[in-house]
Amino acid sequence: MNRKNTLPYIKWALNSMHEDLSLLYYPFDWADIFSLSLIISYYKANGTTPKIEFSNENAKKVAVRMGIKNFLDVNFEDHRTYHDSTGRFIEFKNFRTEEEVFNLGGEIVELLRKTELREDDVRSLGWIIPELMDNVINHACSPVGGYVCGMVYKTMGYVEFAIVDSGIGFKGSFQKRFGNLSEREAVRRAVLEKDDAGTSDEKRGGGRGLPVSWEILKKAGGELLILTGHYAFNNGEILPIWDDNNWQGVAIRFTFPYGKIGYNDLYELLGTPEDILPPIYQRSGSIEEDDIFDMI
C-alpha cells in the first residue's frame, strides 16, 4: 500500500472493517492516525472495539502517546512514562455533548498556546476546530459522537487535525431538513456554500462553519480532505471514491501551515460584506462610561 496516496489507503482500511485487523504500521504517520480514527468511530458505532495488531514499536509508541490505544483492543502494555500535556500531541478524544465540545475546545486552544504558535494561528485553529466538532453534535446524529486528535509538526511548520463521526453524513443531514438531494450536491453545499444559499434553518445554523473553515485553510495554504458516504472533498474537488461502503459518517482531515495567516485575513473571512452597524449596537445612553470596563 502506497501511504503517500491517502484515498486508496483509507479505502483499504474501511474495506477491512468487518475483520480483525492486523495492520503493519511502519512508519506510523498521519494517514494511519486518520484511518484509525475512522475505524474506531465505525466499530464503536457498531458496538464493538476494533482489534488491532501493531507490528512495529514506533507505531505502538505513537498509538500510546496519541491516546489512541485507549480506544482499541490491542495486545501490548503501556510502559511509557507520561510527561505533561505540552508538546506536539493533541490526544485522541471522544466527544458526545456540546458541553464536551465547549470544554475540549478550550483545552485544545490552551494546548496550542503551549506549542508557541502565533496568536493568529491559535485564533484560526480555535475557530475552526470547535466549529467542526459542534457540527458533529448538531447535525451528524452520530451514535458515538465524534473523535478529534491533532499533531503539531513544529520543525515542518504545520498542524494536522482529524475530526471523525459515524453519523448520517452531509446527505442525511440535509435530507432531514431540505428533502432529497444527491450525495455530491450535499457535499458541495456543506463545504462550498454559506448559509445565505439556503443551508441554514431558523433553529440551528448549518451553513457557515465548514465553508469559512475551508476558506481560512485555503488562505493559510492548508489542505482539506473530507470523506463522507461515497464521496470525498479533496482540496476543492468533489470525487466519487467508493461504491460499496456502509459507512455514512463524516471524516475530516486538515493541514494548517502556521505563520501564514494574519489578523487582516481573518477579518476579511469572518463576516460578510454586509458590514453595517445596526442601530441596536450603538452604546446605550444608560451605561455610564466608568462602568464599561468595570463589570460584575
Next chain:
Amino acid sequence: MNSKVVKINVAETIGTVLTTRLRGMRLRKQLHTILFEEKRDVFLNFSGVEILGNSFADEIAKLIAELKMKNSERGKLSILIPDPLYKKLLLSRAVYREKQLKRLNLESFPLDENLQT
C-alpha cells in the same frame, strides 16, 4: 420597570473561548428573560474573550435580530466587543438573521435546547 442595568461579563461568566451553539443559546435564553420578561436593560461585555465561534455568535446575532423585530416594551441591549474581528462576525450574522426573520415573517427564533432532530 426595574431600571437597573444588568451587566454581564461574558469572559468571566462563561469563558474566554466561546464555542458551541448550545452555550450561545443558553445565554440568549437568559437574556430573553431579562430583556423581554423583566424588561431590564443589559450590558453585554465581551472584553477578554479570546475566541468567538460562529455558532455561539450566531445565537447572540439571533437575539439582536429579534430585538430589532419586536416593538413591544422591553429592555435595551448594549454590547461591547473590543475585537473588531468578532464585532464584524456578530454584526454579519445579525444582519443575516434579521433578513431571515423578515423572510419567514417571524418575530423570534426557537429556543429549544434539543438541537438534534
